[in-house]
Amino acid sequence: GAGVSQSPSNKVTEKGKDVELRCDPISGHTALYWYRQSLGQGLEFLIYFQGNSAPDKSGLPSDRFSAERTGGSVSTLTIQRTQQEDSAVYLCASSHIRNYEQYFGPGTRLTVT
Amino acid sequence: AQTVTQSQPEMSVQEAETVTLSCTYDTSESDYYLFWYKQPPSRQMILVIRQEAYKQQNATENRFSVNFQKAAKSFSLKISDSQLGDAAMYFCAYRSGMNRDDKIIFGKGTRLHILP
Numbered sequence: 001g002a003g004v005s006q007s008p009s010n011k012v013t014e015k016g017k018d019v020e021l022r023c024d025p026i027s028g029h030t031a032l033y034w035y036r037q038s039l040g041q042g043l044e045f046l047i048y049f050q051g052n053s054a055p056d057k058s059g060l061p062s063d064r065f066s067a068e069r070t071g072g073s074v075s076t077l078t079i080q081r082t083q084q085e086d087s088a089v090y091l092c093a094s095s096h097i098r099n100y101e102q103y104f105g106p107g108t109r110l111t112v113t
Numbered sequence: 114a115q116t117v118t119q120s121q122p123e124m125s126v127q128e129a130e131t132v133t134l135s136c137t138y139d140t141s142e143s144d145y146y147l148f149w150y151k152q153p154p155s156r157q158m159i160l161v162i163r164q165e166a167y168k169q170q171n172a173t174e175n176r177f178s179v180n181f182q183k184a185a186k187s188f189s190l191k192i193s194d195s196q197l198g199d200a201a202m203y204f205c206a207y208r209s210g211m212n213r214d215d216k217i218i219f220g221k222g223t224r225l226h227i228l229p
Binding site: 033035040041042043044045048056059089091093101102104105106107109 | 158159163219220221
């Protein structure tokens with residue numbers, strides 16, 4: 001079946017603009033995760049959804065970052081007033097309630113100029 | 114808080130040789146999972162191998178095997194008969210076993226080069 005998909009694949013934006021990143025998880029996966037991968041760094045957890053609710057938002061770096069998930073499926077990560085330090089690859093993953101394995105999407109590379 | 118440390122930013126190995134990537138972690142939990150993920154230039158994170166902490170036997174997947182030392186909190190990955198397609202970033206990762214939905218904590222990665 002289809003894996004996790006993310007769009008856009010690449011996004012270049014000017015400092016100060018808002019951006020929206022989309023994640024479409026594997027059908028039937030109730031848990032959805034957002035991670036950020038900065039150059040030369042590992043993956044940094046941002047937020048986790050179980051269904052439409054977000055029990056863990058502890059990784060969001062500032063109030064410029066927000067995320068929502070509707071219908072227990074697609075999720076959108078929004079970054080307002082982007083800064084150059086927001087430049088990174090944003091990865092989304094999903095998992096089924098019955099197991100612990102997370103399946104990752106190909107990521108969105110965000111470049112803030 | 115749990116942490117994962119990969120002390121080798123880069124490694125190189127000759128094609129067909131064996132290489133071992135190191136990983137240590139810190140946790141006070143007794144129930145957890147450990148993973149090695151591969152990230153090729155395509156950015157797609159691929160699960161290579163996983164180990165449940167309660168299992169004493171080291172996990173093996175074809176040419177990939179781990180050396181899990183629970184007391185030492187060490188979890189190294191051995192790649193046998195290295196192939197050009199193994200060139201990638203490798204991330205060691207930890208996940209709590211307390212909650213099935215918990216986030217994964219990643220190390221900073223080791224970039225593996227395969228020399229022809």
